[in-house]
Amino acid sequence: MTPVSGSAVPKEVRGRASELREVLARHNYLYYVLDQPEIPDGDYDQLFRELEQIEDQYPSLRTKGSPTQRVGSSRATPFRKVRHLVPMRSLANAVTFEEVDLFRGRLRRVLGEDPDLVAELKMDGLAVSLTYRDGELLQGATRGDGDTGEDISANVREVASIPQRIGHAGDVVFGSFEVRGEVYMPKLVLEQINRERGAVGLELYANCRNAAAGSLRQLDSQVTRSRRLAAFFYACDPHPAGVIGQWDLLSWLSEVGFPVNAERVLLPEGRGAEALLEGLHSRRHLLPYEIDGVVLKVNRLNLQDELGSDSRAPRWAIAYKFPPEERETTVRRIEVSVGRTGAVTPVAVLDPVLVAGSTVSHVTLHNEDQVRAKDIRVGDRVVVRKAGDVIPEVVRVVLGDRPPDSVAFEMPRRCPSCQAELLREDGEAVTRCVNPLCPAQAQRRLEHMVSRGALDIDRCGPAVLSQLTAEGLLSGPGDLFLLSIDDLLALPGMGRRSASQLVAAIRARRRPSLGRFLYSLGIRHIGERTAQLLAEHFGSLEALTAAQLEEITAVPGIGEVLATSVHRFLHDEEGGALLIHQLLAGGVEPQAQERIEGPWAGLTIVVTGTLTARSRAEAEQAIRSLGGSSANSVSRKTSALVAGASAGSKLAAAERLRVPVLSEEQFETWIESPDEFPAGVTSRPADMRDPTE
Numbered sequence: 001m002t003p004v005s006g007s008a009v010p011k012e013v014r015g016r017a018s019e020l021r022e023v024l025a026r027h028n029y030l031y032y033v034l035d036q037p038e039i040p041d042g043d044y045d046q047l048f049r050e051l052e053q054i055e056d057q058y059p060s061l062r063t064k065g066s067p068t069q070r071v072g073s074s075r076a077t078p079f080r081k082v083r084h085l086v087p088m089r090s091l092a093n094a095v096t097f098e099e100v101d102l103f104r105g106r107l108r109r110v111l112g113e114d115p116d117l118v119a120e121l122k123m124d125g126l127a128v129s130l131t132y133r134d135g136e137l138l139q140g141a142t143r144g145d146g147d148t149g150e151d152i153s154a155n156v157r158e159v160a161s162i163p164q165r166i167g168h169a170g171d172v173v174f175g176s177f178e179v180r181g182e183v184y185m186p187k188l189v190l191e192q193i194n195r196e197r198g199a200v201g202l203e204l205y206a207n208c209r210n211a212a213a214g215s216l217r218q219l220d221s222q223v224t225r226s227r228r229l230a231a232f233f234y235a236c237d238p239h240p241a242g243v244i245g246q247w248d249l250l251s252w253l254s255e256v257g258f259p260v261n262a263e264r265v266l267l268p269e270g271r272g273a274e275a276l277l278e279g280l281h282s283r284r285h286l287l288p289y290e291i292d293g294v295v296l297k298v299n300r301l302n303l304q305d306e307l308g309s310d311s312r313a314p315r316w317a318i319a320y321k322f323p324p325e326e327r328e329t330t331v332r333r334i335e336v337s338v339g340r341t342g343a344v345t346p347v348a349v350l351d352p353v354l355v356a357g358s359t360v361s362h363v364t365l366h367n368e369d370q371v372r373a374k375d376i377r378v379g380d381r382v383v384v385r386k387a388g389d390v391i392p393e394v395v396r397v398v399l400g401d402r403p404p405d406s407v408a409f410e411m412p413r414r415c416p417s418c419q420a421e422l423l424r425e426d427g428e429a430v431t432r433c434v435n436p437l438c439p440a441q442a443q444r445r446l447e448h449m450v451s452r453g454a455l456d457i458d459r460c461g462p463a464v465l466s467q468l469t470a471e472g473l474l475s476g477p478g479d480l481f482l483l484s485i486d487d488l489l490a491l492p493g494m495g496r497r498s499a500s501q502l503v504a505a506i507r508a509r510r511r512p513s514l515g516r517f518l519y520s521l522g523i524r525h526i527g528e529r530t531a532q533l534l535a536e537h538f539g540s541l542e543a544l545t546a547a548q549l550e551e552i553t554a555v556p557g558i559g560e561v562l563a564t565s566v567h568r569f570l571h572d573e574e575g576g577a578l579l580i581h582q583l584l585a586g587g588v589e590p591q592a593q594e595r596i597e598g599p600w601a602g603l604t605i606v607v608t609g610t611l612t613a614r615s616r617a618e619a620e621q622a623i624r625s626l627g628g629s630s631a632n633s634v635s636r637k638t639s640a641l642v643a644g645a646s647a648g649s650k651l652a653a654a655e656r657l658r659v660p661v662l663s664e665e666q667f668e669t670w671i672e673s674p675d676e677f678p679a680g681v682t683s684r685p686a687d688m689r690d691p692t693e
């Protein structure tokens with residue numbers, strides 16, 4: 001594709017690129033930080049490739065912050081941040097043999113020869129970087145955003161196969177180096193842990209990778225220990241003396257005491273990779289751990305150096321990702337389920353089938369149009385896959401096997417829960433139940449309220465909640481907090497021990513942070529991050545409730561749609577206001593979010609460009625810890641802009657709006673002496689400043 005100059009970018013393309021950047025950033029966050037991906041890897045890859053293609057064609061759209069230029073995204077967590085000495089890069093992907101050939105063609109062109117390759121399994125776990133000094137394990141860190149990860153040293157020490165000390169034929173290996181590899185959970189361990197979690201009503205891990213990530217990011221390292229994680233290592237920086245290839249490096253790692261995967265193959269120059277890749281693909285499910293592909297790496301380290309890396313991935317390696325596993329099964333029924341906002345979703349109930357490591361029996365069909373487009377009918381044989389080993393989907397119907405008497409799917413006219421008439425507005429794909437008293441919606445709202453990002457009440461799964469409702473123990477969500485052990489004993493199958501554990505779990509969450517509380521209310525458009533922003537800005541429920549619509553709109557990061565939604569919710573006497581009243585009456589006390597008092601209270605600071613002393617996230621953390629807020633865009637509300645190297649449009653905006661601009665050096669000096677404000681910085685917005693000041 002020929003690149004096109006900046007001025008020629010059509011508006012739709014620019015819009016699509018910006019939309020893709022936003023969507024990918026959100027999915028990166030869900031995947032890397034929350035370990036809760038919402039879309040299969042295959043779908044993510046497709047979006048990623050679309051953006052890459054647009055950027056290839058219109059290079060002016062390839063911004064520095066684009067997800068194609070970064071590895072993930074980082075956010076505040078309880079773990080200390082650590083900067084990697086060498087960035088932890090990602091890998092370029094190939095999903096077809098042709099793409100593998102293209103990769104090898106590029107190598108040939110650049111190197112003038114066909115290099116030997118090493119094939120390794122692509123483990124589906126969590127990347128870690130371990131620092132050793134004079135043979136002693138000093139630190140373990142996650143990948144994080146590739147530049148900065150989290151210090152998980154205490155947990156890493158609880159992974160049995162990770163050596164605390166390494167040596168070479170009895171000798172200590174001197175000097176400092178970082179070893180990289182993947183921590184994973186064996187398949188059998190996942191099964192056992194999920195059985196145990198299911199028995200006590202805890203949410204199950206979707207797959208080995210999520211389980212490994214969740215287990216490594218525990219605050220209590222004894223929990224990590226109980227998860228029986230394992231690891232394989234494949235890289236070391238700097239390279240040990242005398243090691244000249246990836247193949248030798250793997251042997252060296254193994255000799256000094258690291259677990260190294262024995263499934264590795266040296267492909268001599270020019271030898272085709274197809275048979276090897278196909279062979280590994282077919283044996284995938286016989287392995288005791290999950291893999292999602294094969295990594296091909298140029299063997300010789302000097303050639304790796306010659307090829308180098310771009311900001312995201314090395315040019316000397318490629319990950320061949322296995323095509324998503326597909327299985328056939330039969331559609332038994334098509335049910336419709338009602339969500340917490342009343343959206344009605346058709347769901348295919350299938351003969352249970354094992355796909356990519358777990359049993360699938362229910363698959364969302366999204367909406368009426370999607371069912372029609374694929375023409376999925378009861379009785380059909382369908383092909384199901386779990387592209388990212390997470391969310392299953394129906395790929396297509398096997399039309400040749402369709403029963404002769406099958407009938408096309410019709411969306412029901414009435415809500416399956418409350419029988420109210422369903423509505424589908426013109427131009428909308430979603431069908432809704434708009435009855436505010438619909439019991440199914442109430443149940444979904446309850447499920448949301450107790451979910452992990454919200455009040456995070458353990459042992460309170462959908463089954464328990466619906467039993468509580470059926471027994472008449474919950475007339476509103478507030479009643480949850482008033483339940484006694486004796487009340488719970490009325491539930492079928494509930495023993496005294498479980499009842500007291502559930503009561504304890506509920507009580508433990510009676511004092512949520514204001515952010516979690518706001519998120520738990522299920523206000524339309526208000527996700528975790530927005531709830532947190534509101535909590536930080538207003539500090540207390542009272543202050544937020546007393547705020548005028550304009551004050552909410554004025555919060556950095558909250559637009560008009562969000563503000564209107566929150567304001568309307570809080571003042572709806574039969575909806576939000578009533579719900580809050582019930583929760584407070586049940587004894588829930590949202591904790592006034594500490595507005596960190598500090599010398600920068602009332603200041604909103606935007607950081608842009610590349611900083612050298614700290615990452616963007618660390619700079620924002622520093623701002624917050626001094627009492628200020630950070631924002632993403634420059635407006636009249638901005639108190640100062642910190643401009644690192646190659647700052648672009650934000651710098652121009654700050655100059656136009658007369659927002660004071662600080663260099664990185666000025667910013668660092670100010671952090672050192674936060675009471676000494678740089679010239680021009682005040683907590684008053686730019687448009688209220690006296691131009692003569």
Ligand code: IVH
Nearest residue numbers: 089090091120121122123127182234295314
């Ligand atoms: S090499 C700079 N080798 O895949 C090279 N990565 O998609 C970086 N992974 O972050 C990685 N098995 O978490 C490499 N044998 C292997 C791997 C492997 C799994 C993971 C690793 C990496 C991710 C990139």
